[in-house]
Amino acid sequence: MLSDPEAGQASLQYGLTLGSRELRTQLAKILAGMGIKSDLDNLGIFHNFSEVMILLGEVFINPGDVVYYQSPQDLNILQVLAEYYGAELKQLSSGILPPDAGRVKLVYISNSKQLSPEAKEILLDMASKLNFLIVERSLNGDSDGSELKLSDKEGRVLFLGAFSEIPVLSSLGEFIPLVYLEASSQLMEKIEIAKGALTLCTNSLLQGMLIKALSPYVDGKEVNFGKDETQISPEELQDLLSYRGERLMPSEIREILKYASIEGLLYLAGGVPDPQLFPLDKILNIVNNLTPEExxxxxxxxxxxxxxxxxxxxxxxxxxxxxxxxxxxxxxxxxxxxxxxxxxxxxxxxxxxxxxxxxxxxxxxxxxxxxxxxxxxxxxxxxxxxxxxxxxxxxxxxxxxxxxxxxxxxxxxxxxxxxxxxxxxxxxxxxxxxxxxxxxxxxxxxxxxxxxxxxxxxxxxxxxxxxxxxxxxxxxxxxxxxxxxxxxxxxxxxxxxxxxxxxxxxxxxxxxxxxxxxxxxxxxxxxxxxEFIKSGMLKEHIQVLRREYAKKARAIDEALRKYMPEGVEWTPPQGGLFVWVEIPQEWGLDLKALLHDVAVKEGVNIDGENVKFAYVPGGAFSIDHSTDNAVRLCFATATVEEIYKAIHAFAELIRQHRR
Ligand SMILES: Cc1ncc(COP(=O)(O)O)c(C=O)c1O
Incomplete structure (x- = not known):
């Protein structure tokens, strides 16, 4: 994977918060084999079970909420909900909740096969009446382990599995600790926002390894995509959220990261390093030379x-x-x-x-x-x-x-x-x-x-x-x-x-x-x-990055000088990856609306060419709107030529829309 430049670069770069599209597509095919219909919005890839538990705790658990579990073995994985988030953990006997169940938020079922058909029906029914969620742990990636999910009419069942249990991957053992979660899109959206704040995205190297290992198995398989449209009502969702879940801030950058895949869009938004500068050969060399003990x-x-x-x-x-x-x-x-x-x-x-x-x-x-x-x-x-x-x-x-x-x-x-x-x-x-x-x-x-x-x-x-x-x-x-x-x-x-x-x-x-x-x-x-640090490669590599990024830093400063109307201010970048550009307040520009409606969608005509580009509106960088009249520009990813073109277009956009 690292020897293929494109796959190698992808496995070293930031990824989407919920995981690589390619891996989620592969996963959707595997889940389709279990009868679970899922679109990419319903799927998330996570580092391990504890990350999923932290996220569930974050979004849903308030101190004193009750989490039921099926088997004492589940306590291991649920501990964080009790220890950190203050949930009360109670064991479920024969799948039935007692009348004094408390404020139930989650029921964790690790083996749905052990529940009688009646118990399953009652559990789903109670989930609806008492407004709680069920986490169903996949059983060794086999289709029999998804019985609650398959009868889930209201989108209350979250289906949790480990990649290492998917039969074709089992030879990898614990090697790839990544896990996945399937959930209705409204729940996944909250989890995505929480994940963006927690770890930003999942390890790309491990995802790349999985993509490679899964492709012979899933390539050519038909997948029945389709959103998991089952939805809890907005009031019920609100009632499920913890105080932290209510405070989650959708990140402007996560939204704008999605623009990065638009063909032809000049990208001065997310702080994404230049993939051409990744030390691919050196990393390949390290991986190839790991000893058996390592x-x-x-x-x-x-x-x-x-x-x-x-x-x-x-x-x-x-x-x-x-x-x-x-x-x-x-x-x-x-x-x-x-x-x-x-x-x-x-x-x-x-x-x-x-x-x-x-x-x-x-x-x-x-x-x-x-x-x-x-x-x-x-x-x-x-x-x-x-x-x-x-x-x-x-x-x-x-x-x-x-x-x-x-x-x-x-x-x-x-x-x-x-x-x-x-x-x-x-x-x-x-x-x-x-x-x-x-x-x-x-x-x-x-x-x-x-x-x-x-x-x-x-x-x-x-x-x-x-x-x-x-x-x-x-x-x-x-x-x-x-x-x-x-x-x-x-x-x-x-x-x-x-x-x-x-x-x-x-x-x-x-x-x-x-x-x-x-x-x-x-x-x-x-x-x-x-190894990268100890061998001195990091130190050497930083010198390469300094020289290469310095060219782009100079270019963006020159382009700003050349094109920006008088009154626009910035500090010439002496380091890092960003320039902060301030536009006079009295020009009355709504930089957020202009980004979405004009810069990305319509584009700006310069020299007979329609140029589309993305930046980050400054308002995202304070909580008191004191930075609404600025934008952050990242000069790391675009080429020098693209930087000039994007700044030219941005200056034009300012001229056209200023008061
Ligand atoms: C100031 C600052 N802190 C933290 C981060 C997060 O970096 P990481 O990719 O290590 O999560 C960034 C990334 O852009 C950053 O600019």
Whole structure:
């Protein structure tokens, strides 16, 4: 798979939240063989059972809700619902719910064959009357294990299976831990949004391996597509949602990611790395040279904290780069940084902390944190300015007086997302000084430094050019910072590996959260990443990326200068993948409507050519509409020529629609 450039690139790239279309199509064919009709909207591919359980907990479970299970063996998989989400777990006797069943939300059936036909009928009937959902666990991928799903008239049954149990894949054993869920589209839509906030998407490498393994089996099979149209009423769905489920924010970017597949559309939207720059040969080489012992490890489960070799490799890498002293105990591995952001939200919720962040801020942090703490607990402050620091001090005084716990400060200070700004060393020092003074008085403010782009620095590349760097917050104040890193922008987003790095006092709290949630990251991508880092390939590869992305950064700045009307403002990108473009408010542009209705649908005519393009409207990057008059442009994916054309068209769109 890695030796085929197209499949190889797809297996290293970000994927759709619910999983690859190709794999879902294959899955639909397999399910069709069991009599289950499903369209792509009804299917999702997930990393493992614990991810599915976290998502079900997230969307549906409030503390005190009751979850019934069929067999004590099911307790294992359902534990997270009790331990983290506060569900009460009760065993079902002979498939019948007692009259004092409580506020039932889920019934987990691991072997529907054991239920009598009457019991099945009663269960489905009660699900409708009491408004609960049934999760039916597929039995070894055979058609007899889908009996509840097949009689499901109201879309209340979610069908859950493991790929490793599909007969043709069973020889792979635990090697591919991915699992799937089939559900009516309205339920799947909620789960998709929750998944976007939790891990963004599923590991592309493992999905690629499955696609390859399944194709001889399913190719040529006819599939009876058709949406699972059975739907619960909107009122019943609302009643099923947990408080987190009610707060889920549909992500603008997830919607816009779907535009990426439109033929001919110039894509300056999602922060998707250039697939041409993936180190395909090097990864192939690593995979081919894994020893039998390493394959054994790759076939096995990892641990909640991640594989020790990857944690140690990352600790050494960052220690050397930052001149600090980290060990593997200072590093935890997550399913992409997105999962780290989800954990930050949970951490803040547990402490009763608000999150203070800049405006604009990374929207993935907002979508991750809001379900846990609510929009009202996110505050925007520009902490680069004396005014912002003053606001922080005032906040502290008020909070201390009223007994509100210390906040968490979330920043992307180095070529961040979306604005691409670089905080100066002095600005960093000023904030650290304030935070230190708070902490000396026992006010435990924690700074989260999210840094996917710090190494993509395009300054100092040409002879005579000055290299502009600012030290990381981590290097300046290791005991007060949680630092987030990711494979996504410097190696492979499809590998879904993120890193939480920090002082042991905080790492213990994060490790505990991960244990409660049973966070598991697949072993194979961890082993590949460890080798990529240890061998020095990561360091080398970053130099290639710097040179290549610098060309595009220069191109987008030149194109903006050439085409944008006077009054439009941006900061020339010195690193990262984005430019933040601000358009005067008084021009009255609705940048969201213009994106969907004009830029993507109608297109803009330039030089006799109709040009369609996509950007991300700025409103997505704050919760207070303070950024509605801006857009985020990503220059990573498009070619230099496409960048010029898209910016030309964008400038024209602004001219045509401004007041
Ligand atoms: C600032 C920031 N944090 C986190 C992420 C999530 O990255 P990952 O792919 O590792 O989940 C991104 C991705 O665009 C990002 O820009």
């Amino acid at each position: 394959w054994m490890e790759a076939l096995n489960y990892s641990s909640h904290k991640g594989l020790p070799e990857l944690r140690a490799a990352m600790a050494d890498y960052i220690s050397e780069r930052e001149g600090i002293n980290l060990t593997e105990d200072n590093v935890l591995i997550t399913n992409g940084s997105q999962q780290a952001l989800d954990l930050i939200g949970r951490f803040a919720e547990r402490r009763g902390s608000k999150i203070i962040t800049e405006s604009p801020t990374y929207l993935g942090m907002l979508t991750a944190a809001v379900p846990h703490i609510g929009e009202e607990d996110i505050l925007h402050m520009d902490l680069r300015t004396p005014q912002g620091l003053n606001n922080l001090s005032q906040y502290r005084t008020g909070a201390m007086q009223s007994g509100v716990p210390a906040p968490v400060i979330y920043l992307t200070p180095t070529f961040g997302n979306p604005a691409g700004y670089l905080w100066t060393e002095q600005e960093r020092r000023n904030l650290i000084d304030v935070v230190k003074s708070f902490r000396n008085q026992g006010y435990d403010v924690l700074i989260i430094e999210d840094d996917p782009y710090g190494e993509l620095n395009y300054t100092g590349l040409n002879p005579g050019e000055e290299l502009i760097i600012a030290p990381t917050f981590l290097s300046m104040y290791p005991e007060g910072i949680i630092y987030l890193a990711t494979n996504s922008k410097v190696f492979s987003p499809g590998s879904r590996i993120g890193y939480i790095v920090g002082d042991n006092q905080y790492m213990d709290e994060f490790a505990q959260l991960m244990e409660e949630l049973e966070v598991e990251v697949s072993a194979l991508p961890q082993l590949i990443s460890a």
